Amino acid sequence: MTPLVITLLKLGGSILAILFLAWLARSLGLGGDVRIRSDEQARAIADEIISGFDPVGIAIDRAGMGALMRDAQGRHLLIRRHGAHFAGRLLDNHSETRLDQNFLTVGTGERTFGRVTLNLGKEAQYWASGLRHLNT
Amino acid sequence: MGIGLKASEYMSETLFNPVDYAVPAFILLIILEMLWVRHYAPEKYEPRDTLTSLALGTGSTVAGALFGGTMLAIAMWGYDYRITTIPWTWWAWIACFVLDDFFYYVFHRSAHRVRWFWAAHVNHHSSQHYNLSTALRQTWTGFFAFTFLFRLPLVFIGFDPAMILFVGAINLIYQFWIHTEAINKFPRWFEYIMNTPSHHRVHHATNPRYLDRNYAGVFIIWDRMFGTFTEEIEDEKIRYGIVRQLGTFNLLWSVFHEWAGIARDIWSAPWKHKLSYAWRPPGWSHDGSRDTSDMIRQRWLDRQHEQPAE
Helix, strand or coil: CCHHHHHHHHHHHHHHHHHHHHHHHHHCCCCCCCCCCCHHHHHHHHHHHCCCCCEEEEEECCCCCEEEEEECCCCEEEEEEECCEEEEEEECCCCEEEEECCEEEEECCCCCCCEEEEECCCHHHHHHHHHHHHCC | CCCCHHHHHHHHHHCCCHHHHHHHHHHHHHHHHHHHHHHHCHHHCCHHHHHHHHHHHHHHHHHHHHHHHHHHHHHHHHHCCCCCCCCCCHHHHHHHHHHHHHHHHHHHHHHHHCHHHHHHHHHHHCCCCCCHHHHCCCCCCCCCCCHHHHHHHHHHHCCCHHHHHHHHHHHHHHHHCCCCCCCCCCCHHHHHHECCHHHHHHHHECCHHHCCCCCCCCECHHHHHHCCCCCCCCCCCCCECCCCCCCCCCHHHHHHHHHHHHHHHHHHCCHHHCCHHHHCCCCCCCCCCCCCHHHHHHHHHHHHHHCCCC
């Protein structure tokens, strides 16, 4: 066999191996179901995302999939679940917001991060108003 | 580190490629670690993250095949200008391994402190998980970041490129098993000399106290010698990844996001600052609107000092 054929065989084997491992991880139920269940947890996540971010206002999605937070300087932090962890972005005047009753959809302007829809109950309107101030 | 087709061929003419023999062990150990976390902490693995990490690893071997020939040609050119010829003796292997590990430290430190190099290295760090699959999260763009240049001093000294490739492969294999939370700490003498899971967890952490520390490959002594060592603290939860987490498992974005960021910043920056966005540390900005690791750590230290003593 030529070196090229050997290399292609190795590549094919590698692809099969990674698909098998990803399937195994899924079939073993790895990854878990992480949710934000308390203000304290939301604070800890915020500090992980922006070191020193100290929220004075917190709104957690009813299903615990994400949260919106505001600190004393008026900065707004959006966090959402990413796999078995959380990721977040500070919102700025490029952020889009859309309110639909209890649901607030927030876009970061970053396509790969995507838009996040949070069920904030009656608080949704209050937070939508706060975010609109960022856009003015 | 990329060991490509041509480089592999060259090495196999002289020696065997140890990575080929290590891959089955890598797969087996990943399976064992998955079975271990299944009951202990299933969130330690995430199927989509694992798939991205392993795809990055496979892609890096393709990149190595594409660019390995050029890298080998540069190494052979350098070997023509060597200052001496190191013989194939037992002490030469030891010297080559130790020196290669030193130059790996230099490369790795640069890869975290110069954004151009970081752009190639960042995908090794962009997982928020720390498990054996993270180890295989290797770069596709190392060639464009000139990472191979860091090994050229060994060629100029007079080590045969095949020997350098071989010890580099051993170095790579060593670094696989330290990407785990399954092992706590080893006896003190071992932790003092060798890079271990504990030391490398610090390296992958984004906690301010741990940012840009523990660059070692095999021997942690380089970090101790050059002031970049930090011990893992038992009672602080480590969070892994990068300061600005990607928030996506998109493979291509994982590979190219920092390159795209450099291009965007160079395009929009004032002329006198354009190049700074390539060679200054990640997070640097000409208007101070972003944070480097040093800035994040300093603010964290300031907050620690502000807190009243209990």
